[in-house]
Amino acid sequence: xxxxxxxxxxxxxxxxxxxxxxxxxxxxxxxxxxxxxxxxxxxxxxxxxxxxxxxxxxxxxxxxxxxxxxxxxxxxxxxxxxxxxxxxxxxxxxxxxxxxxxxxxxxxxxxxxxxxxxxxxxxxxxxxxxxxxxxxxxxxxxxxxxxxxxxxxxxxxxxxxxxxxxxxxxxxxxxxxxxxxxxxxxxxxxxxxxxxxxxxxxxxxxxxxxxxxxxxxxxxxxxxxxxxxxxxxxxxxxxxxxxxxxxxxxxxxxxxxxxxxxxxxxxxxxxxxxxxxxxxxxxxxxxxxxxxxxxxxxxxxxxxxxxxxxxxxxxxxxxxxxx
Numbered sequence: 085x086x087x088x089x090x091x092x093x094x095x096x097x098x099x100x101x102x103x104x105x106x107x108x109x110x111x112x113x114x115x116x117x118x119x120x121x122x123x124x125x126x127x128x129x130x131x132x133x134x135x136x137x138x139x140x141x142x143x144x145x146x147x148x149x150x151x152x153x154x155x156x157x158x159x160x161x162x163x164x165x166x167x168x169x170x171x172x173x174x175x176x177x178x179x180x181x182x183x184x185x186x187x188x189x190x191x192x193x194x195x196x197x198x199x200x201x202x203x204x205x206x207x208x209x210x211x212x213x214x215x216x217x218x219x220x221x222x223x224x225x226x227x228x229x230x231x232x233x234x235x236x237x238x239x240x241x242x243x244x245x246x247x248x249x250x251x252x253x254x255x256x257x258x259x260x261x262x263x264x265x266x267x268x269x270x271x272x273x274x275x276x277x278x279x280x281x282x283x284x285x286x287x288x289x290x291x292x293x294x295x296x297x298x299x300x301x302x303x304x305x306x307x308x309x310x311x312x313x314x315x316x317x318x319x320x321x322x323x324x325x326x327x328x329x330x331x332x333x334x335x336x337x338x339x340x341x342x343x344x345x346x347x348x349x350x351x352x353x354x355x356x357x358x359x360x361x362x363x364x365x366x367x368x369x370x371x372x373x374x375x376x377x378x379x380x381x382x383x384x385x386x387x388x389x390x391x392x393x394x395x396x397x398x399x400x401x402x403x404x405x406x407x
Contacts, residue, residue: 175309182242268293295327
């Protein structure tokens with residue numbers, strides 16, 4: 085299979101994929117009365133219908149809060165990874181789009197809840213007031229709850245192959261639940277409140293809170309493309325190392341970045357006494373770890389040829405980015 089054209093940078097490609105996902109989310113998160121009505125089956129293939137059914141009595145303010153967060157910025161790296169992994173496995177972006185949108189909806193739910201005063205207590209997200217600052221704490225909680233719920237509705241209605249849908253639901257639920265993102269957040273809060281300084285705990289937090297959903301993103305791309313077991317295993321390993329590289333890079337950016345560039349409050353980790361690679365090992369060791377994880381992510385793609393070059397570029401990008 086021919087490799088991707090090199091005229092575009094990886095940032096260009098990620099921006100394009102982010103815009104594709106934003107357009108799909110714009111349709112999926114329209115208030116019910118604003119949506120075109122479609123039947124449960126269409127001629128659009130596995131990608132099918134992207135709009136999420138909901139009660140016509142749903143409060144417009146709930147959709148406003150969800151759209152504010154889902155459409156109002158952000159890198160949209162995770163859904164882009166779903167699409168890029170699917171394409172690397174010979175699949176189509178259309179078939180993978182429901183999975184891409186579902187992953188992003190779960191990610192946005194996690195950001196809304198992370199920013200709440202009971203969690204990370206951050207007033208800024210994507211360069212704008214956090215959801216609870218813009219809409220109040222109660223609405224922010226409900227917006228996050230609804231995004232999480234509707235992510236699975238989107239998979240159930242947007243993926244026509246029942247076996248593929250089941251595997252996608254299982255992968256996303258595992259990544260978001262007690263053994264993944266939610267459990268990682270619990271461990272992160274405990275480390276902060278108890279002042280724990282343990283390298284093994286730090287690794288567990290990063291693997292569960294951040295790396296697991298990034299891992300799921302590329303695996304869901306492989307599932308959407310009906311990839312071989314070998315390719316799926318390769319992408320799972322890639323995603324784990326990429327997720328760790330991403331989080332270590334985030335730790336570094338929180339220490340050295342600027343709020344205006346990051347779109348979120350810089351320096352909060354140190355101020356809160358959070359357990360991070362920078363706080364535990366220092367800045368240079370953290371940079372070395374991020375580069376090492378990116379290298380391991382690239383090494384995991386050995387079963388692929390040039391069709392996975394964009395994924396290799398993403399691994400380098402996540403540790404070189406400034407936002």
